[in-house]
Amino acid sequence: MMTPLLFNLNNKMVLVVGGGQVAHRRIRTLLKNGAQVVCVSPAISENLCNIKEARLTLIHENYGKEQLTNIDLVIAATNSRALNRQIKTDCQSQKIWCNRVDDPDDSDFIFPSVIRRGDLTLSVCTEGASPFLTKKIVADLAAEYDESYAERTALLRVLRKKLFAGTASKEENTEKLKALSLCSVTELRKKLAEIESSVTDDEATIDELEKN
Ligand SMILES: C[C@@]1(CC(=O)O)C2=NC(=C\c3[nH]c(c(CCC(=O)O)c3CC(=O)O)Cc3[nH]c(c(CC(=O)O)c3CCC(=O)O)/C=C3\N/C(=C\2)[C@@H](CCC(=O)O)[C@]3(C)CC(=O)O)/[C@H]1CCC(=O)O
Numbered sequence: 001m002m003t004p005l006l007f008n009l010n011n012k013m014v015l016v017v018g019g020g021q022v023a024h025r026r027i028r029t030l031l032k033n034g035a036q037v038v039c040v041s042p043a044i045s046e047n048l049c050n051i052k053e054a055r056l057t058l059i060h061e062n063y064g065k066e067q068l069t070n071i072d073l074v075i076a077a078t079n080s081r082a083l084n085r086q087i088k089t090d091c092q093s094q095k096i097w098c099n100r101v102d103d104p105d106d107s108d109f110i111f112p113s114v115i116r117r118g119d120l121t122l123s124v125c126t127e128g129a130s131p132f133l134t135k136k137i138v139a140d141l142a143a144e145y146d147e148s149y150a151e152r153t154a155l156l157r158v159l160r161k162k163l164f165a166g167t168a169s170k171e172e173n174t175e176k177l178k179a180l181s182l183c184s185v186t187e188l189r190k191k192l193a194e195i196e197s198s199v200t201d202d203e204a205t206i207d208e209l210e211k212n
Pocket residue numbers: 025026099100101102103104109110111112113114124125126127128129130131132134135138
């Protein structure tokens with residue numbers, strides 16, 4: 001059984017071995033999430049060659065153990081099971097975490113399918129049992145948790161911060177936060193506008209008092 005974690009890939013050095021379809025998918029995900037990527041493969045797909053991104057380095061060579069120097073994570077994405085197994089073994093001896101795209105059981109981590117709505121992340125995985133089931137569930141969830149959830153999450157973040165900055169007790173805040181999480185985007189916008197205008201009123205009152 002795998003453990004779901006949210007991992008900060010900013011500035012991590014990731015070696016992707018292989019330059020085919022699966023490598024391309026992994027590299028797009030890695031770049032989107034801030035990683036530095038080195039891709040090593042004798043053949044590199046046109047899709048990959050067309051990516052214009054300073055954080056991606058393409059090396060037209062066969063895999064070699066020396067390429068693991070200064071690498072944080074490795075994706076073994078070649079079409080050879082024997083080579084992917086060798087890469088995993090090399091990583092293990094250097095304590096580098098490795099994803100084998102052909103064998104979840106022999107991987108230190110695997111890639112779920114992800115839906116992003118601003119700061120809301122939904123992640124689905126069957127640990128290799130059925131990637132097609134994953135796709136179906138993701139399509140269902142994407143329809144239910146639509147783009148409006150990005151604003152909903154952003155509004156909740158601001159309201160939460162404002163509540164914590166206020167003088168209410170911890171218990172009161174917990175109750176309010178629970179209720180807010182069930183509000184629609186329209187209700188949340190309204191609540192934020194109310195809080196902001198009352199803050200402005202308070203500030204105006206303080207200004208008045210200071211003047212007198
Ligand atoms: C979620 C997604 C993310 C992504 O890849 O970006 C993903 N696979 C996707 C699609 C997909 N993959 C495959 C098919 C063909 C149908 C089929 O074979 O069933 C399709 C469908 C398609 O392509 O449409 C084949 C396949 N996949 C794996 C193996 C090896 C094995 O199981 O041993 C084989 C057999 C290879 C062979 O035949 O040799 C293994 C893995 N695939 C994973 C992730 C990890 C577990 C995720 C999970 O189980 O939920 C894991 C364990 C490892 C990893 O992390 O790499 C992405 C959904 C894309 C989306 O959402 O659009």
